[in-house]
């Protein structure tokens with residue numbers, strides 16, 4: 001029987017994994033008698049995205065955030081699991097196919113310059129999907145719609161004749177947003193959309209994204225490594241560590257009373273929760289190699305609360321009193337300290 005998606009969720013992800021084969025070429029392996037090397041970038045994760053809300057994903061570099069985004073957009077094929085959009089199984093649908101469904105999901109990338117064709121004028125960059133997807137029939141309609149979209153993202157309609165290099169970083173990200181809006185998507189996947197921007201420009205883009213979300217009732221998946229940005233944008237928050245979701249739930253509950261040591265340590269690294277306004281110190285210790293993750297809880301080599309169970313048994317996500325879920329034996333056993341500070345003094 002096909003699992004149903006709750007009516008108030010736009011997207012449902014079930015037990016999705018992505019393994020990359022990063023082995024050396026066959027002959028090298030044969031001569032040097034080396035085994036295959038498999039990197040697990042996303043490891044059996046499940047989540048639901050509520051309609052009209054922002055589902056944020058936070059975690060250190062390499063934890064699998066972009067891989068999740070690419071899986072959802074059909075840019076990677078999952079090794080296991082299922083993705084449903086509005087109840088339709090899109091797990092193995094290639095990007096852009098079928099167009100009517102893929103229209104409804106769009107993605108914004110971190111680097112606006114790399115995602116805009118430098119040889120095209122803005123009117124073509126934004127006009128192309130309008131023509132290709134049959135949203136506008138005539139040239140006059142395309143021009144009108146391009147100008148409307150430019151105004152909606154705070155640019156001048158006259159900018160349609162410019163090339164991407166004639167814009168600042170923030171303006172280019174506005175262009176990327178305008179292009180993503182061409183198909184009137186219901187779900188926007190934003191992979192670190194402001195991390196390449198200055199602090200003040202970052203706030204403007206985040207405000208624009210919030211306004212557009214309200215205006216068009218869009219749902220967002222918002223990926224960031226910056227907790228201050230996540231605090232500003234998220235309704236629901238997922239914390240990822242080494243390919244797994246280790247804590248997920250309503251943003252306020254997670255920020256007020258995190259139920260996973262990794263979330264707590266992440267929060268300690270943000271002295272002040274203002275967007276882009278602080279220096280971050282990374283969580284102490286090395287992120288393990290995803291090709292050979294530690295046994296048990298993969299956070300145990302960095303966790304001040306690790307015990308023998310943690311070193312041998314992987315914890316499962318369990319519901320906590322605050323309403324979020326976390327995967328931690330210490331939380332299961334009631335030995336998470338009530339105080340926030342965890343790091344060894």
Ligand SMILES: Nc1ncnc2c1ncn2[C@@H]1O[C@H](COP(=O)(O)OP(=O)(O)OP(=O)(O)O)[C@@H](O)[C@H]1O
Nearest residue numbers: 020039041060061062063064065066067068225290
């Ligand atoms: N196409 C690929 N082939 C092999 N390994 C990959 C591929 N794409 C990603 N990886 C690996 O998967 C892991 C997760 O990468 P991913 O880009 O999803 O991380 P991320 O959380 O987005 O990091 P960042 O914050 O630096 O963008 C990393 O170890 C990365 O090296």
Ligand code: SF4
Nearest residue numbers: 297303310328329330
């Ligand atoms: S399961 Fe153990 S090692 Fe993992 S986060 Fe919880 S206390 Fe730390």
Ligand SMILES: [Mg+2]
Nearest residue numbers: 065066067191
């Ligand atoms: Mg990334």
